[in-house]
Amino acid sequence: MKPNENHHRIWTLVALxxxxxxxxxxxxxxxxxxxxxxxLAGRALKLASPSQNLPWHRVLNSQGKISLQKGSDAYQRQVKRLQEEGIVVIGGKVKLADFQWQPSLGELLTLPF
DNA sequence: GTCGTGACATGCG
DNA sequence: ACGCATGCCACGA
Known part of the structure; x- marks a missing residue:
């Protein structure tokens, strides 16, 4: 893999x-x-190595649904990890109104780019 | 170079 | 709610 600047930005954000x-x-x-x-965000996550320890499970599509093949190992791992954090997952879907992250201005100002 | 595909998003029927 | 088209663009065949 040949990570470019865009991938790094995505990874950095996910880590936050x-x-x-x-x-x-x-x-x-x-x-x-x-x-x-x-x-691109989806691709960056796919390319991420496990050694990066990214909380990739906290990334869903615009509907709040898991974008992995339903029933796959990864899919079930994502559900489990989300629930372990107290996030309510119903039918592979999360209510964004309740759990979506809204970074504060202060947090945005600390971004390394 | 062309084409299909994909951890996406949005609008339209 | 659901499918379909379109926009997006990096990859691999």
């Missing part, structure tokens, strides 16, 4: 998501200064 909160792929792209590049 607080436990018990979630974000959408599109939101990550926006925060990274890459509007319209939601797919």
């Amino acid at each position: 998501i607080p436990p018990g909160k979630v974000v959408s792929y599109g939101q990550l792209a926006d925060l990274a200064g890459l509007p319209g590049r939601a797919r």
Whole structure:
């Protein structure tokens, strides 16, 4: 794999998501200064190595649903991890109104880019 | 170069 | 709610 600057930005942001909160792929792209590049966020997560210890399970699609193949190992791991943080998952879906992360201005100012 | 595909998003029927 | 089209663009065949 050949990670580029965009991947790094996505990874950095994911690492900042607080436990018990979630974000959408599109939101990550926006925060990274890459509007319209939601797919890039998904790709960055796919490319991430486990050694990075990223809380990738806190990333859902714009509907609050898990974007992994339903029933797959990864899918079930994501559900489990979310629930362990107190996030309510029903039918592979999370109520964004209750759990979506809204970074404060202060947090945004500390971004390394 | 072309084409299909994909951890996406949004709008329209 | 659901499918379909479109926009997005990096990858691999």
